[in-house]
Amino acid sequence: MEYVIEMLGIRKEFGGFVANNNITLQLKKGEIHALLGENGAGKSTLMNVLFGLYQPESGEIKVHGKSVKITDPNVANDLGIGMVHQHFMLVENFTVTENIVLGNEPTKRGTVNIKDAAKDIAALSEKYGLDVDPHAKIEDISVGMQQRVEILKTLYRGAEILIFDEPTASLTPQEINELIEIMRRLISEGKSIILITHKLNEIMEVSDRVTIIRKGEGIGTVVTAETSPDQLAELMVGRQVEFKTEKTLANPKDEALNIENLVVLDYRGIEKVKGLNLTVRKGEIVGIAGIDGNGQSELIEAITGLRKVKSGKVTLNGQDITNKKPRQITETGIGHIPQDRHKHGLVLDFTIGHNIALQTYYKEPISKFGIIDYKKISKKAKQVIEEFDVRTGHGETTLARALSGGNQQKAIIGREVDRDPDLLIAALPTRGLDVGAIEFIHRRLIEQRDKGKAVLLISFELDEVMNVSDSIAVIYDGQIVDTLTPSQTTEQELGLLMAGQTKTKAAMKGDD
Structure with a gap:
């Protein structure tokens, strides 16, 4: 059997921390090969070795049967290897074409020939069904479209092997x-594809084979058609995983959050939240289900003080918090797990310990008379790291940017839950997390509910909304169009309501 890529016995260390230990991965031509593992298992590290961003301590890489040394990404590109990174490497105020040719600019008589490049990119886009406008600016296109630009960037450079x-x-x-x-x-x-993921349903749908890594060790490779999500989850985590979160019936009490006739504008001055009404009571989880772009971001930012409210009212425990400053709102009793962990959740160049203290550094017991006690920050951070299973290379002194995305998320959730807020806003709390971490976080949200706290869950994952929520508010075009009980609806009915169907039509179609 000839493989297009062979990674044999790869070992990678970071200052004594072993990220990859004797891992083997072999990619056949024309296959989608999934690389599966928990957050921090070493998946991205292994692919960064293949792409030349890291150099391994030991092991061998072969491309089309020949042993190679991939010393940097340019060497990887020359070997036909391209990588579509999780966090896109794009310049926001450049056009699609400018981003794609950056570092590989075509010239004509000594000047950069953008016109011809745009034509080539349009042709590539059409060939692969990417539907990208070569002249659009990155800042004006959706996240999904930006990802297509990253794919085009690799294809433009002649990639035959793509790492996602x-x-x-x-x-x-x-x-x-x-x-x-x-x-x-x-x-x-x-083409041949290596797909790094921990979404089991996607692996089952799209991959041919799966290589599993657990805590930096290679567990083995299986044929997708010969396995199941349950078996993959157990191989990945090392134990059986519960996909359905067990919970008792909610016992809602007093109103915690009340939103009346809320109107919020986006950055262009367009109404994105249009007279929205919503109530969340103590002791319940209200899930907001909707397609991205229907006002969810603006709603969360308005509640948490990150965006001004044009009109309407937001109250917490009867206290008006409309247009208050974020710190005032936080201190009123709101915890916020933001949807963008890098933009609003962490200071990436701070240690994880300092990030955990971001909401409390100015208060006792961490601060007295304006003087911060760093030992207390360290003690609190160690407690949160242990309780929320945040996997770090060097404990609380690890820089936030050095953690995997899932461990960054667990640190944020730990920080917000540890403050014991009356209302916990969880925006896409399990985005980018593996099944073990998702199970853990769902339990934490239910624990908050069972302690008599209010939880507002915003998610694009219908199974998550159905599984965790006690009540589901469907958002469409900036308004709550219906409120449903999970046990009395279906994902199909929910999906139709999210797409703007009326309840009667959705119910009729759900019965078909």
Whole structure:
């Protein structure tokens, strides 16, 4: 059997921390090969070795049967290896074409020939069904479209082997389906793909084989058609995983959050939240289900003080918090797990310990008379890291940017839950997390509810909304169009309501 890529016995260390230990991965031509593992298991590290961003301590890499040394990404590109990173490497105020040719600019008589490059990119885009406008600015296009630009960037450089690093972590369900079709088209055109993911349903749908890594060790490779999600989850985590979160019936009490006739504008001055009404009571989880872009982001930002409210009222425990400053709102009793962990959740160049203290550093017991006690920060951080199973290389002194995405998320959730807020806003709390971490976080949200706290869950994952929520508010075009009980609805009915159907039509179609 000839493989297009062979990674044999790869070992990678970071200052004594072993990220990859004797891992073997072999990619056949024309296959989608999934690389599965928990957050922090070493998946991205292994692919960064293949792409030349890291150099291994030991092991061998072969491309088309020949042993190679991949000293940097340019060498990887020359060998036909391209990587679509989880966090896109794009310049926001450049056009699609400018981003794609960056570092590889075509010239004509000594000047950069953008016009011809745009034509080539349009042709590539059409060939692979990517539907990208070469002249659009990155800042003006959706996350899903930005990802297509990253794919085009690799194809423009002649990649035959594509590495996708958690490609669906930031995508809507519709964009995920479109991406799966794009991957299949790439394979039909003779490409080979390594897919880093921990979404078992996507692995079952799209991959041919799966290599599993657990805590930096290679567990083995299985044929997808010969396994099941349950078996893959157990191989990945090392124990059986409960996909359905067990919970008792909710016992809601007094009103915690009340939103009346809320109107919020986006950055262009367009109404994104349009007279929205919503109530969340203590002792219940209200899930907001909707397609991305229907006002969810603006709603969360308005509640938490990150965006001004044009009109309407937001109250917490009867206290008006409309247009208050974020710190005032936080101190009123709101915890916020933001949807963008890098933009609003962490200071990436701070240690994880300092990030855990971001909401409390100015208060006792951490601060007295304006003087911060760093030993107390360290003690609190160690407690949160242990309780929330945040996997770090060097404990609380590890820089936030050095953690895997899932461990960054667990640190944020630990920080917010530890403050014991009356209302916990959880926006896409399990985005980018593996099944073990998802199970853990769902339990934590239910624990908050059972302690008599209010939880507002915003998610694009219908199974998560159905599984965790006690009540589901469907958002469409900036308004709550219906409120449902999970046990009395279906994912199909929910999906139709999210797409703007009336309840009667959705129910009729659900019965078909």
